[in-house]
Each structure stands twice: as C-alpha cells, then as structure tokens.
Amino acid sequence: MIALFLRDVKLGLRAGGGALVGILFFLAVIAVVPFGVGPDLNLLARIGPAILWIGALLAGLLGLDRLFQADREDGALDVLLVHAPGFNLALAVLVKCLAHWTAAILPLVVASPLLGLFMNMTPQGIGATALTLLVGTPAIAFIGAVGAAVAVALPRGGLLVSVVILPLVIPVLIFGVSAAYAAVNDPDPFLPPFLILAALTLFFAVIGPAAAALALHHGSD
Amino acid sequence: MNENVATGWSITALANPTRFISIADKVIPWLGGLAALAIAVALWMGFNAPEDYQQGVTVRIMYIHVPFAWLAMFGYSMMAASALGTLVWRHPLADVSVKAAAPIGAAFTLLALVTGSIWGKPMWGTWWVWDARLTSVFVLFLMYLGLIALNRALDDPSRAAKASAVLALIGFVNIPIIKFSVDWWNTLHQPAAVFRMDGPTIHASLLWPLMISALGFTLLFLTLHLMAMRTEILRRRVTAMRRLAARRADKG
Numbered sequence: 293m294i295a296l297f298l299r300d301v302k303l304g305l306r307a308g309g310g311a312l313v314g315i316l317f318f319l320a321v322i323a324v325v326p327f328g329v330g331p332d333l334n335l336l337a338r339i340g341p342a343i344l345w346i347g348a349l350l351a352g353l354l355g356l357d358r359l360f361q362a363d364r365e366d367g368a369l370d371v372l373l374v375h376a377p378g379f380n381l382a383l384a385v386l387v388k389c390l391a392h393w394t395a396a397i398l399p400l401v402v403a404s405p406l407l408g409l410f411m412n413m414t415p416q417g418i419g420a421t422a423l424t425l426l427v428g429t430p431a432i433a434f435i436g437a438v439g440a441a442v443a444v445a446l447p448r449g450g451l452l453v454s455v456v457i458l459p460l461v462i463p464v465l466i467f468g469v470s471a472a473y474a475a476v477n478d479p480d481p482f483l484p485p486f487l488i489l490a491a492l493t494l495f496f497a498v499i500g501p502a503a504a505a506l507a508l509h510h511g512s513d
Numbered sequence: 514m515n516e517n518v519a520t521g522w523s524i525t526a527l528a529n530p531t532r533f534i535s536i537a538d539k540v541i542p543w544l545g546g547l548a549a550l551a552i553a554v555a556l557w558m559g560f561n562a563p564e565d566y567q568q569g570v571t572v573r574i575m576y577i578h579v580p581f582a583w584l585a586m587f588g589y590s591m592m593a594a595s596a597l598g599t600l601v602w603r604h605p606l607a608d609v610s611v612k613a614a615a616p617i618g619a620a621f622t623l624l625a626l627v628t629g630s631i632w633g634k635p636m637w638g639t640w641w642v643w644d645a646r647l648t649s650v651f652v653l654f655l656m657y658l659g660l661i662a663l664n665r666a667l668d669d670p671s672r673a674a675k676a677s678a679v680l681a682l683i684g685f686v687n688i689p690i691i692k693f694s695v696d697w698w699n700t701l702h703q704p705a706a707v708f709r710m711d712g713p714t715i716h717a718s719l720l721w722p723l724m725i726s727a728l729g730f731t732l733l734f735l736t737l738h739l740m741a742m743r744t745e746i747l748r749r750r751v752t753a754m755r756r757l758a759a760r761r762a763d764k765g
Contacts (some may be wrong), residue, residue, distance in 0.1 A: 438683055442676040446666055456659040456680060459652045459687075499686075503679050506600065510675035 296384060297391045303362070304355070304395025309479055314351050316394050321347040322407045333412040341413035341421045341472035342489050344404050345465055348425055352397045352432045353457070357450040359392055359440040360508065369444075373508065381509065385501040391432040401425045412467030413476075420482070428468040431493040434459050434500030441504035444511055461494060462493050523666060529605055530746045537743045545736040551729030558722035572634040576722055580730040582624035585653060586688055588618025588734065592660075593685040596678035606742070608674030609749075611681060612664055613741035620651035626650060645694035646702035653691060656684040670749060 305354035325343050329335060336343075363369040372384050404425055408418035443449030467489040474480035592614045598607030628677040629647070630640045641647065643765050667673035694702075 373722065435683075438679065442663060442680050443666070445672065447668070452659075452662060452666055455655075459655040459659065460683065461653055462648075463690075484722060503683050507676055507679040508742060510600075512678075 293367045293383065293387050295485065297387050297394075300391030304392060312399075314354055315399050317354060318347050318351040318400050318403060319407065320484065321350055322352055323409060325411075330492045337412040337414070337417075340408060340413040340471045341417060341424075341476075342423050343411060344407060345425065345428075345472070346406070348397070348400045348404065348429060349461060349465060350430060351400050352429060353436065353454045355392070355396050356436040356440050356457075357443065357453045358432075359388065359437060360444045361440070361449070362445055367482065369508070376391070382501045382505040385504045386434075386497065386506070389433045389437045389501060390430070392436075393430050397429045397433060401429060412464050417472065417476040421472040424468045424471045427486070427493060428464050428489045431464045431500075432461055434493070434496040435464075437500050437504040438507065441507035441511065465497075467492060521663075524567045530609075534743055534746060537739045538613060538679060541736055541743075544732055544739065548628055548729050548732035548736055551725055551732060554750065555722050555726030555729050555730075558594065558725065562718055562722050568636060571632060571635050572692050572719070574628055575719075576726045577730075578625060578628040578632055579723060580727040581621050581628060582650065584730055584734050585618060585622035585625050586691060587731065588614050588621060589653060589657070589681075589685070589688055592618060592681050596681040599678040600673055600682070605748075608670070608678065609742050609745045610738070611674065611677055612670075613738055613745050615657055615664065615677075619654060619661065619743060620658060621730075622650065622654040626654060644702055645689065649687060649691040649694050653687055656687065659686070671762075729763075 318401075322343060323512040325339075326336060329339070360369055363372070373382065401422060404422050405418045408421060413421070435457050436453070438460075439453040441450075442456065444452050446452060467485045471482060471485035471489055474485060516530075559573055562573075592611050593612035595607045595614065598604040599611065626647075633642070634640050660680055663680060664673050664677050667676060703712060
C-alpha cells in the first residue's frame, strides 16, 4: 500500500506538469475574480475565503477523471482488481485518493495563503481558510473517486465527472466557507462548522472509497 | 460480453420481463384512470376549499406544489431502493427501474421548484432565495440530471446500470438533508405541516384536497414509471433483436 502511495504521488507530480498546472489553474481562477467583481479591496477581503474555496474546489476537480483511467489503460487497475478483491480494493482506492490529494490538492492548500494575500484577507482569515482547506479538501478527493470510478470506462469523462460530483461536494463547500468566515467575524463560533467539516471528510473517507471500489468492481470487464 | 448479455436475456431475464409487461399492460390503465380521477377530484376540492386568511387565493398552489416536492423525494428514494436491488439482489428489472425513474423524478423536481418559485414571488417577494430547503432541492435536481447524463453516456446497459446505481446510492445522502433542512436551519421555507409527530397543523378543509392530490400525483408517478419501464424493456428487446439479426446476417 505504501508502494502504491509513493508510485501514485510520483506519477501525479511528474506526469504532464503535475502539481504546477493545478496551482497555475488555481492562480488563474483567483486572478480572474478581481476582473469580474472589480478591484474593491474591502469586497475582495469579504468574499476572499469563498473564492479561495471555490478555486481550490475547481482545481481539485481537474485531474480527477484520470484517477483510475490511466491505471485502466496500462493494466494496473486489472492487477489491483485481481490481487485486492473486496475490502482491500476499497483500501487501495483510499490510498489512491490520498496520493491524489498529496500530489494535486496539497500544493493548492500550500499556495492558498499567498493567494489570500491577493484577496486582501487578514492573517487570521488566511490561516483559517488554509486550515479549513487542509481539513476539507480530502473530502473532494474521496467524493471525486466515486465519480472517477463511475466514469472510468468513458473516453472523455472529465466533464461528466465534474457534473456528477459537484452537487455532492456542496456540503463540504458550505461548511468550509462558513468555518473560514466564522474565524474572521467575531461573534460566530468557529468550532462547530469546523468540526462538521472534519466529520464530513471522515464520513466520505469511508463512503467514497467503498462506493468507488464497488463501481470499479462492477465496471471491469 | 455480448454473448453473456444475450444468454442472460434468453434464460433468466426474458421470462421475468415478459410477465412484467403483461402485468403492466393490465395495471397501467387502472392506475392511470385512478390517478386522473384523484387529481380531478383534488383540483375540484382545491378550488372549492376556503382561502387562507393571509395568503388569499395563492394558497391553492399548495395543492400541486406539495405533491410535486413530495414526489421529487419519493422518486429519488425509489431510485435508491432500486439501485440497492441492482447491486445486492441483481434483480433484472431494478436497473430498468432506476433508468426509468430518473427523468420522471427530474420532471417532478423541476415542477416543484417552478411552482414553489411562483408561490414564493407573491408571498416572500422574491422568486428565489438560497435557503436550505430550496438549495437542497436544487441539488437534488442537479443529481437527477447528473444521473441521466451518466446513463446516457454509457452504451452498455448493464454497466450503465451498475454505475448509476452506485451514484444514486451515494446521492441518497441528500434526501434526509432535504427532509430535515427546515428543522435544522432557520429557513424562509416553512417547516413540515402535514407529517408531524403531533399531527398535521393544517385545517381539515385544506388538508383533504392536499392528501387526495398527493395520492393522485403519486398514482400518476407510478403510472408514468411503469410505462417508462415497459418502454425501456421493449427498447432493450429491440436492440437485442437487432444485434441478433445483424449476427445472423453476418453468418448468412
């Protein structure tokens, strides 16, 4: 499992520009916002956490459709299916999700404080947003695994994966953004939405890989 | 793969769908007639029911809006149950049921959203608010559309069935959120008034037309669902026959 993790992280980082492209996309999304809503710094500071979350969400969706597809093409997925049936397959999917998160989404979390500066956010707001992203974004990978597994047989499933999983990611977005806001706006409590966010991540860490494994199992020839 | 599908059709599945179609042929006219009758009665009663002292005549939208919203959730629940049937019991008709329910459920969800928004304009002063109930129903609508898109994208029916069954089960998380959204959050949408622990809070004169209307539209949903399932089975049969004919043509 550790070998699988390391292999996937290496592949994710090296193939096609890897993490850098994701960060560039994230940067581009954030940079577009001031052009859209105008360069009013107060407004940007207010919507900053939400924009960062949406940007990270979109950037996190980018490579998802390749999560199992590359493995399917070179036969690694069949090896996994044969050698790791049942519970182990779910575990392998979980490991693959974590590897995807480490290679593609963790760099976004690391880059988010810098982009928070662009949005004129306070240090506290930046810290809170980065923290909520760190806790919440694994859920995107776990939910995304279901979409990727369901659409694994499609040659051009990228758009479909995004359409299918975006509705499911909405709760994560809601609680992530509300926790980030609560850290800045004083009377709102930070901990309840943050704990719900953590609970969502853990919940999808169980449901997502299990469902994805089921879909992969049935989707194989 | 194709061989397996073909033999599967001829041995186990074909016997069952044939019986299903013959039963459906008998049931559909009755169900449809009852649905039409109940809806007609409900509409007549609805238009003769007293007006609300605050909402005036607009309260009559309730008689269609509430059944639509209830069927939007009912449709998804039925789809999730059928998805379970596909994955656990491998029932041959369960995946047909999932596929047939999705467009009907999406239509009822859209109708619930549209009637709700027409009702919301005079009552709340706005077509749309992003409160928990409205947003979660909108998410339900998106999930219906995603399922339909997925089902369309995969050619092989058995593979499409498995994929959409997994997705339908995952999306079922949303149903309790919709149901309890009005209790968990302070929303503009009013809390549940009919199905409550301490009995309905609606006066009987308004409740009866609502219940009959709900019954009528549920029957309508079931009628449409059976018809869609029958059509889907026939469509699959045509595809299988075409394949068989093509194979024969190849040999001959």
